[in-house]
Amino acid sequence: MPRLLGMITALTASGVLLAQSTGVAANAYETYYGGYHTVKAHYAHLDDVTAAYPSLAYPVIYGKSWRKTDLRAICLTKKNAGDCKQKPNSAKPRFLLMAQVHAREITTGDMAWRWIDHLTANYGKDTEVTKLMDSTEMWVIPIANPDGVEIVQSGGATPKYQRKNANDSNGTCTPNGQIGIDLNRNFNTHHGVPGASTDPCDETYRGPSAASEPETKALQGLMGKLFPDTRGEGDSTPASADTRGMMITLHSAGDMILFPWNFQKGAKAGNDASLRAMAKDMGAITGYVHGTVPEVLGISAGGSTEDWIYDQLGVPGYTFEVGARSGECSAFFPPYSCQEGTHWPKIRPALMYAAAKAAAPYRPS
Ligand SMILES: [Zn+2]
Numbered sequence: 001m002p003r004l005l006g007m008i009t010a011l012t013a014s015g016v017l018l019a020q021s022t023g024v025a026a027n028a029y030e031t032y033y034g035g036y037h038t039v040k041a042h043y044a045h046l047d048d049v050t051a052a053y054p055s056l057a058y059p060v061i062y063g064k065s066w067r068k069t070d071l072r073a074i075c076l077t078k079k080n081a082g083d084c085k086q087k088p089n090s091a092k093p094r095f096l097l098m099a100q101v102h103a104r105e106i107t108t109g110d111m112a113w114r115w116i117d118h119l120t121a122n123y124g125k126d127t128e129v130t131k132l133m134d135s136t137e138m139w140v141i142p143i144a145n146p147d148g149v150e151i152v153q154s155g156g157a158t159p160k161y162q163r164k165n166a167n168d169s170n171g172t173c174t175p176n177g178q179i180g181i182d183l184n185r186n187f188n189t190h191h192g193v194p195g196a197s198t199d200p201c202d203e204t205y206r207g208p209s210a211a212s213e214p215e216t217k218a219l220q221g222l223m224g225k226l227f228p229d230t231r232g233e234g235d236s237t238p239a240s241a242d243t244r245g246m247m248i249t250l251h252s253a254g255d256m257i258l259f260p261w262n263f264q265k266g267a268k269a270g271n272d273a274s275l276r277a278m279a280k281d282m283g284a285i286t287g288y289v290h291g292t293v294p295e296v297l298g299i300s301a302g303g304s305t306e307d308w309i310y311d312q313l314g315v316p317g318y319t320f321e322v323g324a325r326s327g328e329c330s331a332f333f334p335p336y337s338c339q340e341g342t343h344w345p346k347i348r349p350a351l352m353y354a355a356a357k358a359a360a361p362y363r364p365s
Pocket residue numbers: 102105251252
């Protein structure tokens with residue numbers, strides 16, 4: 001689509017100018033299904049934000065997907081020398097938000113887009129945003145599974161229900177199955193426990209081995225560079241009280257705040273009380289229920305993102321299931337107006353809460 005590419009390039013070139021008045025311009029990006037942004041648009045957005053806010057934004061490529069698409073993140077903070085480096089012992093605490101690891105959960109990429117705009121456009125204007133941006137590194141991965149999202153958006157006005165990545169080397173799954181590996185069952189933590197499938201065409205296919213997928217490996221690699229390990233071995237060992245950091249991975253469509261452990265019913269994290277207290281607060285903010293996956297959903301799930309970051313690094317990790325229990329703003333593909341009208345007003349304050357917790361998440365409040 002050369003015409004559209006031209007538009008995006010033009011916007012990038014003039015991004016600084018635009019930002020002086022109204023931030024990065026809306027409505028100039030490639031969309032599908034009534035307003036949802038394509039992978040190309042998300043990446044152009046990262047470029048434009050970086051150009052518009054050079055003192056606040058630092059772009060990162062942290063790997064390549066199965067189809068060799070760049071895996072991209074952005075670090076947002078009032079930059080001092082040494083900020084946004086991929087080294088664990090950072091001067092500032094870090095809050096990592098990621099979205100669309102499950103491709104068809106299109107609400108979540110939109111939440112990440114709005115979060116990026118919220119932090120940059122309101123710096124120096126909103127006291128709370130300014131304070132957070134001065135004190136904390138805000139890392140955002142808007143599209144953790146770009147290959148899967150490209151499959152979803154290829155449906156246009158009828159988005160495809162692709163959940164997993166695009167790796168078809170374990171089976172092509174035609175005519176009824178779905179190719180790929182469920183990245184949220186592929187992390188190197190309790191991989192292979194009941195609750196994920198060994199069938200390559202199943203929606204929860206865990207992959208041939210732990211962290212077999214390039215997207216998973218890249219996420220684990222990045223997180224390992226962003227956070228020091230503060231937790232010893234053993235499922236019930238707590239992370240140290242002076243742990244810094246916070247991670248939220250956005251999913252849809254439900255209305256839940258989920259935290260470790262997910263891999264087994266009854267398993268209790270060493271930091272359960274703190275994890276639960278923060279989940280309760282974020283549940284109160286959003287109106288969502290909270291608990292571990294076995295508690296809330298009645299299933300177990302090994303190899304999930306939040307189990308991995310807590311297991312390997314001691315950092316509190318949460319899944320937000322963004323959505324509604326019923327009505328037009330429920331399910332995977334709500335009308336685009338639901339993002340502004342229903343989901344964002346709930347998610348924005350919960351993300352602000354989470355970001356503020358990154359400095360000392362396990363400190364009793
Ligand atoms: Zn999901």
